[in-house]
Amino acid sequence: xxxxxxxxxxxxxxxxxxxxxxxxxxxxxxxxxxxxxxxxxxxxxxxxxxxxxxxxxxxxxxxxxxxxxxxxxxxxxxxxxxxxxxxxxxxxxxxxxxxxxxxxxxxxxxxxxxxxxxxxxxxxxxxxxxxxxxxxxxxxxxxxxxxxxxxxxxxxxxxxxxxxxxxxxxxxxxxxxxxxxxxxxxxxxxxxxxxxxxxxxxxxxxxxxxxxxxxxxxxxxxxxxxxxxxxxxxxxxxxxxxxxxxxxxxxxxxxxxxxxxxxxxxxxxxxxxxxxxxxxxxxxxxxxxxxxxxxxxxxxxxxxxxxxxxxxxxxxxxxxxxxxxxxxxxx
Numbered sequence: 335x336x337x338x339x340x341x342x343x344x345x346x347x348x349x350x351x352x353x354x355x356x357x358x359x360x361x362x363x364x365x366x367x368x369x370x371x372x373x374x375x376x377x378x379x380x381x382x383x384x385x386x387x388x389x390x391x392x393x394x395x396x397x398x399x400x401x402x403x404x405x406x407x408x409x410x411x412x413x414x415x416x417x418x419x420x421x422x423x424x425x426x427x428x429x430x431x432x433x434x435x436x437x438x439x440x441x442x443x444x445x446x447x448x449x450x451x452x453x454x455x456x457x458x459x460x461x462x463x464x465x466x467x468x469x470x471x472x473x474x475x476x477x478x479x480x481x482x483x484x485x486x487x488x489x490x491x492x493x494x495x496x497x498x499x500x501x502x503x504x505x506x507x508x509x510x511x512x513x514x515x516x517x518x519x520x521x522x523x524x525x526x527x528x529x530x531x532x533x534x535x536x537x538x539x540x541x542x543x544x545x546x547x548x549x550x551x552x553x554x555x556x557x558x559x560x561x562x563x564x565x566x567x568x569x570x571x572x573x574x575x576x577x578x579x580x581x582x583x584x585x586x587x588x589x590x591x592x593x594x595x596x597x598x599x600x601x602x603x604x605x606x607x608x609x610x611x612x613x614x615x616x617x618x619x620x621x622x623x624x625x626x627x628x629x630x631x632x633x634x635x636x637x638x639x640x641x642x643x644x645x646x647x648x649x650x651x652x653x654x655x656x657x658x659x660x661x662x663x664x665x
Contacts, residue, residue, distance in 0.1 A: 371568065372403045373575040376419065376427040378412040379509075381529065381603045383618055384428035384450070384556075389602045391582035396663040399581075400574035416559075419444055425564045426575055430486070431554040431632065431653065432639035438648035445565060446557035446632075446654035448576050448625030454490060454555055455547040456528025456617035460540035462516060467523060470544050474500040479507045479515055479524030484642050486555075487512075487525040490546050492641040497549075516540065529605055532612035547620070553634035554627065557654070565655070573658055580625060581663030587619050591665075625660045 377384040388406050391397060397404040409415040412429045419427050420442040431446050438444075459478070461467045467476070473494070480487040483506060491504050507515050507524070513534055516524045523543070526534065534540040558579065564572050586595045592614070599618070600610035632650045639647065 370401060370403045371571040372405055373397075373426060373564075373568075373571050374405045374407065374424045375575065375579075376407045376409055376415040376424040378409055378415050378428060380408050381605075383528075383613075383621065386586070386599055386602050386613075386618065387579055387582040387621075389582075390585055390598055391578045391663075393598070394582065394585055394665045396578035396581040396665065397575070399663050400578050402571055402574045402578075404575065404578070416442070419559065419561060422561070422563075426558060426560045426572065428556060429559055430639075431557045431559075431635045432644065432647070434557075434559055434653040435636055435639065435647040435650070436644055438652060439646050443562035444559050445562065446554070446627070447560045447565065447572065447658045448558040448580070448660055449554050449622045449627050449631070450556040450558060450625075451621050452552040452554065452631060453547045453620070454486065454527075454550055455620045456531055456613065457486070457490060457546040458526055458531045458535075458542040459490070459494060459523055459544040459546070460516070460526050460531065460534065460542050461523045462519075463538055463541045465522070465541070467543060470494050470498045471500060472543075473498075473502045473523060475502060476522035477503045477505050477520075479512050479521040480504050481509050481512065482506045484644075486527065488642050489638055490525050490550070493546075493550060493638065494544065496641060513539070528617045529603060529609050529613040532609045532616065533605065536608060536612065547616075550638075551634060552631060553638060554631045554654075555635065557627075558625070569658075573660075576625065576658055576660040577663045580623060580660035581665065583618075583621055583623050584662040585665045586614065587621075587623060623662065625658070627654050627656055 375388055377388055385408055415427045416429050416433050418424045434444055434446050478491050480491050495501060505521050512524045512526060515521050560572055585591055595614055596607050596611045599613055600607045632654055636647055636650055
């Protein structure tokens, strides 16, 4: 049996898998001492691939197959999810790998335990279709929309300036303001993330001048991050949770599951299947299916973080562990 709990806010949205809850009420009290372990998982926003992966693992009953229960909370941002981790309100989150380096020096004891992606797949710098801007260098002196200072969009905007040796004005607009301000002409260009990129490009509302997934050197853009407490006290539960999550990745990436994967993504993100197919092909099939870390990937992620002024960071060797190697759960 599956039960859904929702916060009246409604953000963050919490979904709990309480398998066998009703049946347990009929059993002797000793059963409660043998209950399945719960791993509380947090993801940054609803329309983002970590949510797709987590929901896929839930719907394919992969956590059940691993013998654990998963409680999924969808936060309003990566920062909110990391704050929840710091407060002990969640055990395992998906967030930027560099957030661990910043958190450690502030006393937030956590580690990256499995690599998520090596690039900003599906992230583009876009302009209106009739814009005279054709390439990144043309943005010199222009206004470029980002969500907020310190965000992934800000990192990529700053990377573009550093790469092209140009200057432009970064305008924080929030996620909901990126497209409207581009279309109204308040900004000349904007950094967009998937699947929003595919939506506006398929609708011919915007044209890409830079595919960050192809341009930015490979590095750990995001990881599954666990508290030191979970790592030390419940390593088996953490391993099982990672197995299920990477089982979700495996299901979505499998060519034989393409039709089912597109429908699943469309349902989870509440988007048309054509956009879901673009999200699958342009982003999800490129995600890590092993969780592997390499030192150079982690070093580069800290270099990217420094672009937005993050200077007081923990040493790279302190931010990740390689003791958890996901063994994807079969659907």
